[in-house]
Amino acid sequence: MQNTTTDQARCLHCHRILTSAKSIALGYGPRCARKIRTAIVDTTDYKTHQITSARELIEDGAIIPLRSVIFISVSTDGTETYKTAPTACTCPAGTKGARCYHQLAARLLLAA
Structure with a gap:
């Protein structure tokens, strides 16, 4: 066949x-x-575990481009998805104005 x-x-x-x-x-x-x-991205505002999580997110294919600078990111436990940009994210940390590892992953992908 x-x-x-x-x-x-x-x-x-x-x-x-x-x-x-x-x-x-x-x-x-x-x-x-x-x-x-x-990719060279300024990571001074991120903690070591956030940098590691951002790289794992990319390696796992858990961040997917949606539009030019907008991505869909999967939560750590895989149960939720978030809209992510280099400067904002709809995850719980991002909605509080904190920098999350999803944002860092978006920055890394855009810098490549």
């Missing part, structure tokens, strides 16, 4: 077709993943 689906996994950053199982699982091609890992 022949596969008739035309859906292909695409990089969440550059939208190129992903071919390796590792890239498909990550959601990013090797170049984009490297760019994201090495």
Whole structure:
């Protein structure tokens, strides 16, 4: 039986077709993943655990671009989603005006 689906996994950053199982699982091609890992973003206002959580959010593919600077982020426990931008987030911390790791993840993705 022949596969008739035309859906292909695409990089969440550059939208190129992903071919390796590792890239498909990550959601990013090797170049984009490297760019994201090495993106230079001012993290002085963030705690160490927030930086770690932001990188994990990206590595898990739990932050997805919605529009040019708006992302959909998944909560730590995976039960909720939030609209996230580099300067704002609808998560509980973000609605209180605090900087959350979702915002940092958005900054890292946009800097890559």
